Amino acid sequence: MLLTNTRYLDETFHLKSADIRISGTKIGMIEPHLEPAEGEEVFDCSSYLLYPGLIDAHVHTPDTLLRGLFCDKSLHQWCDESEQGRLQQRLFDYLDGSVPTDAFRTLMQYAYLRYLKTGVICIVETGQADSSCQVLEDTAQQAGMKALLDWYDEIPEGSNRSDTIVRGTHLPEEEELDQAGLEAAKERVAAGQGPLMTHCLETTFRRQEALRKFGISTVKLLDREGLLGKDTLLFHCIETDEEDKQLLCESQAYLVHCPVSNQLCSEGTMALGQLLQGGARIGLGTDFLTHDIWEVMRTTYRELKMDSHPERWKAEHVWKLATTSPAPQLYQGSIEVGNSADLLFIEDSLSLSPLVELPTFSNVAFNTLTFTRSEHIREVMVNGKWVIRQGKSVLLDEQEIETTYRSLLAEIFSNQLLHARERQIDRSDPAYQQRMLT
Numbered sequence: 029m030l031l032t033n034t035r036y037l038d039e040t041f042h043l044k045s046a047d048i049r050i051s052g053t054k055i056g057m058i059e060p061h062l063e064p065a066e067g068e069e070v071f072d073c074s075s076y077l078l079y080p081g082l083i084d085a086h087v088h089t090p091d092t093l094l095r096g097l098f099c100d101k102s103l104h105q106w107c108d109e110s111e112q113g114r115l116q117q118r119l120f121d122y123l124d125g126s127v128p129t130d131a132f133r134t135l136m137q138y139a140y141l142r143y144l145k146t147g148v149i150c151i152v153e154t155g156q157a158d159s160s161c162q163v164l165e166d167t168a169q170q171a172g173m174k175a176l177l178d179w180y181d182e183i184p185e186g187s188n189r190s191d192t193i194v195r196g197t198h199l200p201e202e203e204e205l206d207q208a209g210l211e212a213a214k215e216r217v218a219a220g221q222g223p224l225m226t227h228c229l230e231t232t233f234r235r236q237e238a239l240r241k242f243g244i245s246t247v248k249l250l251d252r253e254g255l256l257g258k259d260t261l262l263f264h265c266i267e268t269d270e271e272d273k274q275l276l277c278e279s280q281a282y283l284v285h286c287p288v289s290n291q292l293c294s295e296g297t298m299a300l301g302q303l304l305q306g307g308a309r310i311g312l313g314t315d316f317l318t319h320d321i322w323e324v325m326r327t328t329y330r331e332l333k334m335d336s337h338p339e340r341w342k343a344e345h346v347w348k349l350a351t352t353s354p355a356p357q358l359y360q361g362s363i364e365v366g367n368s369a370d371l372l373f374i375e376d377s378l379s380l381s382p383l384v385e386l387p388t389f390s391n392v393a394f395n396t397l398t399f400t401r402s403e404h405i406r407e408v409m410v411n412g413k414w415v416i417r418q419g420k421s422v423l424l425d426e427q428e429i430e431t432t433y434r435s436l437l438a439e440i441f442s443n444q445l446l447h448a449r450e451r452q453i454d455r456s457d458p459a460y461q462q463r464m465l466t
Contacts, residue, residue: 029069029412030062035376036078039362041347041393043385048078050369053191053411058365073373077380079396080363081149081370081410082350084321086263086284086313088156089164090135092142093440094119098317103231103293122440123156131436132160136167138433139319141421143173146402147372148321149410150174150359152225152261152284152313165193172415172423174370176261176355178225181212192411194355196261199226202234202246210253217255223282223354225261231295235267247272256281261354263313265303266296273299277306282354287327289315300328301335304345311352325350325397343393373407374400 029050038044047062048055064070097116098106107117127135143151153164153175161179168175169192180198197216200209217224228246229235238246247268250256260281268276276283285298303310312324325346332341351361360367374380380399384391408416415423 029071030064031071031073031078032062034073034076034078036363037080037347037392037396039364041344041396042390043077043383043392048363050409050412053368053413055363055365055367055369058363075376076406077374077376077383077396078363079147079372079374079400080351080361081359081372081408082147082321083150083152083311083353083359083361084143084148084314084319085152085261085282085311085354086154086286086315087143087151087319088154088316089139089151090123090132091156091316092139092319093123093135093437094317096317098292103295104233119440129163133163133167134429134432134436136164137171137424137429140167140171140173141424141426141429142319144171144408144416144421145405145419146319146321147400147405147408148173148319149370149372149408149415150176150353152176152178152311152354154178154225154263155180165195169193170423171421172410172413174359174410176223176358179221181216183216183221192358194223194358195221196223196225197221199224199250199255201227202229202237202241205238205246206241210249214253214255217259223259223261224255226263228262228265229267229272230264232267245269245272247275250281251275251279258282258309263315264290264295265298266290268299273303273306273308277303277308280309282352283308283310284313285310285328285349286313286315286324287331288318288320288324289313291327292317297331301332301337301341305340309352310349311354312346312349320402321350322397322400322402329397343397346397347393369409369412371409372405373409375404375406377404380404 031048034048035043035045046058046060049057049062107113155164161182165177174192176194176196178196178198199213242249256279258280262281263284265283285300290297314324329346353359353361380395
């Protein structure tokens with residue numbers, strides 16, 4: 029396929045003009061002008077801007093079902109004995125134990141379409157329901173997305189031969205982690221079931237749990253056990269001391285900053301500027317209950333501008349965070365020859381203008397970060413194949429999914445569920461304690 033008359037964001041997030049040839053799944057050529065080969069499909073990009081597809085590096089799907097049910101409630105109040113808390117618990121129980129596979133698949137399809145339509149072509153999926161990894165993987169492939177999928181302690185059957193899926197494994201969070209769980213994770217990583225991923229030092233409680241059990245922080249524990257490296261993904265990394273930060277920078281573990289979810293849950297925040305200055309490898313995630321990656325990007329930009337040295341940070345830095353890959357074999361995050369053809373075709377809207385690209389000044393990274401909205405995304409390409417055309421999925425029946433999803437919502441939130449007889453919550457139950465902390 030030949031893309032003609034393109035204006036695209038290059039690897040430095042400046043605006044370039046060229047023709048781009050897609051060869052199979054990859055970008056084969058980028059030249060000022062290319063002649064179409066005989067029989068080659070030609071797509072005129074005169075009315076578009078091309079962005080690299082984005083990554084949402086920490087998601088729990090299908091949490092659209094829970095949208096708005098955690099409003100005005102801090103993380104440590106989740107699933108308490110209030111009416112709101114009991115509703116939260118019932119929905120978690122439904123997703124973990126009683127949701128039918130077909131219904132779960134519909135919830136996933138609906139959520140994955142939302143990702144694609146906001147420009148997210150790759151996700152790091154931590155899931156929501158127990159033992160649902162295969163459904164998550166299958167649904168991502170059906171939707172045309174790329175995914176690094178956490179299989180927890182499950183061992184998937186067969187090999188993963190897909191060029192759009194990478195399978196990972198899990199280290200239990202601090203309140204559940206013990207030496208046996210640590211050794212089991214090490215065995216899975218040694219057997220090639222990595223990357224290893226976990227929520228890391230998300231709260232003061234979790235740091236205290238690591239200190240109580242092991243005498244050192246989670247970061248230092250991972251380093252001591254030989255598990256802190258490029259194939260380690262750590263979500264949040266909020267409660268870190270200076271030695272932790274140094275280890276995170278030196279190890280090149282992939283850290284995921286989730287500023288919006290942190291703020292909504294009244295938690296702290298990653299020492300983003302300091303870690304970036306130290307050379308840490310960082311991506312961005314929406315985490316839980318909200319999946320607007322553009323809101324995350326803009327929030328991150330504002331956070332960096334509130335840093336003690338705001339002059340250091342530009343919109344280009346945020347774009348880099350939103351396209352930094354935890355798995356380069358899966359996702360490269362830039363429009364360059366040899367990379368996967370993962371592209372967003374953005375309507376050349378007046379709301380982005382004026383785009384000024386001069387030798388010594390450019391506002392392109394700032395304008396595209398600040399003013400792009402999901403409705404500007406008209407076409408999406410993953411691995412050289414169309415997955416969204418004119419704002420609609422080419423792989424899934426959106427109307428059927430939305431109709432089924434609407435029916436599911438009506439059924440799940442019916443009076444029968446909302447007013448079901450309350451069961452007594454056992455607060456000593458590890459599953460309940462986990463819900464209170466994640």
